[in-house]
Amino acid sequence: PPAEEEVNINLQGGQGGYFSGLMSYGNTVGNAGVHVSYLRRQADDLGGTSFALNDLTAKFKLKLNERSSLGLKLGVYDETSNSTYVGLTQNMYDAGGMDYVRLAPNDELKVQRFSLSATHQYKLGDRTSLRTTAFGYTVSRDWRRQDFGSAPVANPTGVIWGDTTIAGGALYMRNSTGNRNRSFMVGGVESKLVHGYNIGLRSEVQVGARLQVETANEQRINGTRFDAISGSLAADELRSGFAQSAFAENKIWLTDKFIFTAGVRMENYTFEREVFRNNYGNGVVDTNVVAGNSVTEIIPGAGINYAVSDAVQVFAGVHRGFAPPGITDAITTSGQVFQLDAERSWNYEVGIRSAITRGINLDVTGFYMDFSNQIIPVSESSGGTGAGLVNGGATIHRGVEAALIFGVGELFKAPFKLDLDVNATYVDAYFQGDRFVGSDENRISIEGNKTPYAPEFFISSGLTFETKEGFGLRFTGTYVSEQYTDGINSEVPSANGRNGKLDAYFLLDGTARYTISKWNTSFMVSCKNMLDERYIASRRPQGIRVGLPRFITAGVNVKF
Secondary structure, three states, X not given: OOOOOEEEEEEEEEHXXXXXXEEEEEEEEOOEEEEEEEEEEEEEEEOOEEEEEEEEEEEEEEEOOOOEEEEEEEEEEEEEEOOOOEOEOHHHHHHOOOOOXXXXXXXXXXXXXXXXXXXXXXXXXXXXXXXXXEEXXXXXXXXXXXXXXXXOOOOEEEEEEEOOOOOOOEEEEEEEEEEEXXXXXXXXXXXXXXXXXXXXXXXEEEEEEEEEEEEEEEEEEEEOOOOOOOOEEXXXXXXXEEEEEXXXXXXXXXXXXXXXXXXXXXXXXXXXXXXXXXXXXXXXXXXEEEEEEEEEEEEEEEEEEEEOOOOEEEEEEEEEEEEOOOHHHHEOOOOOEOOOOOEEEEEEEEEEEEEEEOOEEEEEEEEEEEEEEOOOOOOHHHOOOOOOOOOOOEEEEEEEEEEEEXXXXXXOOOOEEEEEEEEEEEEEEXXXXXXXXXXXXXXXXXXXXXXXXXXXXXXXXXXEEEEOOOEEEEEEEXXXXXXXXXXXXXXXXXXXXOOOOXXXXXXXXXXXXXXXXXXXXXXXXXXXXXXXXXXXXXXXXEOEEEOOOOXXXXXXXXXX
């Protein structure tokens, strides 16, 4: 919450019925502060998508006494959109003219989220503080999706997209729906103690613990019409998990310029899957399958930071990476428990932060991530068919990140601001070790192949110009290099559009702004994808998604 009363209104409008309105109020009176914000965003046709969302957040902070304070945060989120899984086939994309056609116009996603958290901060002494947070939230996500096939179907609506003369090149829309309805509940508490001490060297220790309980109820309801939101219950299950963790970290100033930090974390995750109804290949049956498992991991890490001078810092670190397997990948609907390894890696980084001279700042970081086992999900959303590898095997991710800010105006003491900034990432991500895909008769080794959706180069550069009179311009260019979409590294696209190389693309965005200081008001016009670049953003989950076309918005921001 701000120290004084503050009102902020930000309104934007654009093509396709786009509207965004953000309003906020904040104030502090005595020992109590409040900040409330409300966001309304909607569009009738933004790149073929319509949506409407409301997001309300309220924060309260109360100073109980000189040593303690209490904070509350409330959140309410509601969204309705016509999000869909189905995308273009390759021939539909090549032919053009269908980039933003709504192939399944009755698909509808509804999301509601309610969240609450309370944080208590207590100062035990001059060098000791305790922070405790209790949190909880619920989410419901109901998704109506029209069924379709890549070959003639038994219950067609008569709507067919694409070229029927090409195997896999057409979409046959079915007169039925598969409603994927899910609800989640999460709750927990986390506490962290920070204590500064001196035993010849200045030191600071942090210790903490966290408990979390979560449940997920998933249902599939099959409707007998293309727009049905109800029907027969085809699948019903409950997944639950209990996570507990504890950590300790110690920071030591070996000198005023040299800091060493080391820590360790313990994670334990116990999970269970209960299947009440499912289709096992011979029809939907009621069942009562219950199975569970547990994983535990000790996660160490260490890092250093050395101030070579006031303008240059060198840092390095190493830590263990860990993530438990997803419950649906670890336990089948028949109750079989796969002895999955958790996702584990060793991660290394070394870098430098520097202010080379007035107006020039350069940060460079090299990283190396060695996954002994990277879990490859087999869910439909990741392009799988529901069966296949779960322990994905070893992968390597190595590369460099760099950020440069070149303040031309500051460097030459110009009466205006002129900044050039560049952010660039190079990453070489590939499979290593014995790794095969396909059936036993047609196994293909993918050792050394690029991991999917991992472009080697990502570069974003911006040029900012601002005058003292309140006029400003900013142009941003973004380059993304080519990517593969499967482990085989297919060059030639598949007929259904789901596999094949993604070509590199470049996007140019621009914003013009004028600020009237005495009114605390700014006006702006923005254009995304100024060159109207046509590119494939993704081939997942079920077909080609074309990137957003040229999109213009205008808006105003007022502060009171």
